[in-house]
Structures are given as C-alpha cells and as structure tokens.
Amino acid sequence: MNRLQVLTLLGASLLAACSGEPARPDKPEAPVVQVADITRLTGDAEAGRIGFGQCRSCHAVEAGVNRVGPSLHTIVGRPVGTVADYRYSTAMAAAGGAWDEQRLYDFLENPRGYLPGTKMTFVGIKDGQRRADIIAYLKTQAD
Template sequence: MNHSMLFAAAALLAAAPAAAQMPKGDAAAGEKVFNQCKACHVTTKGVNRVGPSLHAVVGRKSGSITGYKYSAANQKSNVTWDEATLFKYLEAPMKFMPGTKMAFAGLKKPEDRANVIAYLKTQNK
C-alpha cells in the first residue's frame, strides 16, 4: 500500500467516529430544548435580540446578518453553520470560537444538540 492510500484510509477512519457521534435529531424535542436559547435568540426572520436571529441559520455563513453587531471572532471565523459545525459549536461555544459573545455554556448532551439542530432546520423556510 502506498503512502497516499494509507493517508486516505487514515482520513476515513478519523472521520467515521465524528459522524457517528451525532445522533438523529427530533425537531419537536429540539423546539423544547430551544427554550434555553430564547433569552437571547429567536427564529423570526430579521429579528435580532442579544444574539442574532437564528432564522435560516443552518447553511448560513457566520457573521452574515446585516445589522447585528457580531464579535470579531465570529466575523473572522469564516464558519458555515452546517449540521456538523453547529453540533460541535453548541457543545461549548466559547471553546469552539474563543472570543464569541455567546456566553452560554453549551448543550452537553449530544441528543439535545442534534434535536436543536433538527428544530433549527425547520426554521429555514
């Protein structure tokens, strides 16, 4: 086996556990978990609070809501909020993105994170 094949095999093996860690989410359960987020966020398009609107956040670039004052860390991160990235971010926002304004400690249970993401996906319309 040559080096490039070994590298490809190692990359596949390294990626497999990360994908397996995200359980399938339930949007109805996620709506209940989202109650923890409502002090700072809403899913209404164009409505920002302490945090930006989370309407259509899944698939959106970080720092892209016009009129919301993001942290420099968020503006410069060049993150796309896909499911995998949100899953990591929601576990520990300040660890994922040092300098973020989001002071929430995070959702420690993988199923809570997956459920919130499933709920947020329903808010993309």
C-alpha cells in the first residue's frame, strides 16, 4: 500500500468517526447520497444490517427489549412513541402519527432537528442510501 492509499484510508476513517458512522476499510467510501424522498432509493437490507451496528448500543430489534432507546422491532408502520415499558420524551410522546419509511428516513437524517426535544442524542446519518438501507433492514424485523 502506497502512502497516498494509507492517507486516503486514514482520512476516510477519521471522517467516518466524526460522522457517527462506522468506517468501512473493506469498501471504498461512496459519495454521500442526499435525497429528500426515500421512494427514489432502493434499500439493501443486508447493508442495513451492517449499518445498524451503530444503532445497537442504544436500540435492539428484538420485541420487548428496550435499552437507552426503545426496541425497534416492528417499527415500520408502528405509531410513534408507543413501545410498552419505555419512557419517551414529551416531544416524542406527543408527535403522533406512525413511523412510515419516509418519516424514519427524515428523522434519521437529523433526529434533533426533525423532532426538537427528542431524547435521542445521535447526530444522524447524512447519507440517504445508508438511511434507506437501515430502514430496509428494520422492515425485516417484524413478526
């Protein structure tokens, strides 16, 4: 590996660390995809399973398993703020509606910007394709 390759890999790793997204040294970094409408993207559930790794410290996909954040089991289509035995922020409890794909996509870009007052401290995922992949994975986590 030459010096330029090492510096490129190091720079990509540092950028990923600052963004809250895991570094992928096995896969070159793709340009960030910014799309306002999730219907223009095709989510890859396997890539989403890998991407969900950054979410696992606070969320589980198993039913009834709450951590710092609520279980995300069957989140797609579920009413917002309704997981049993989880104490939501006032903002989340009052949000209303359901977690459809577009709402998840928008929320995951910048949780605190989308829903001021949320307890979720995660900075968000700027890459639209990565968000679509994670949502595709979450759709597989249903009964």
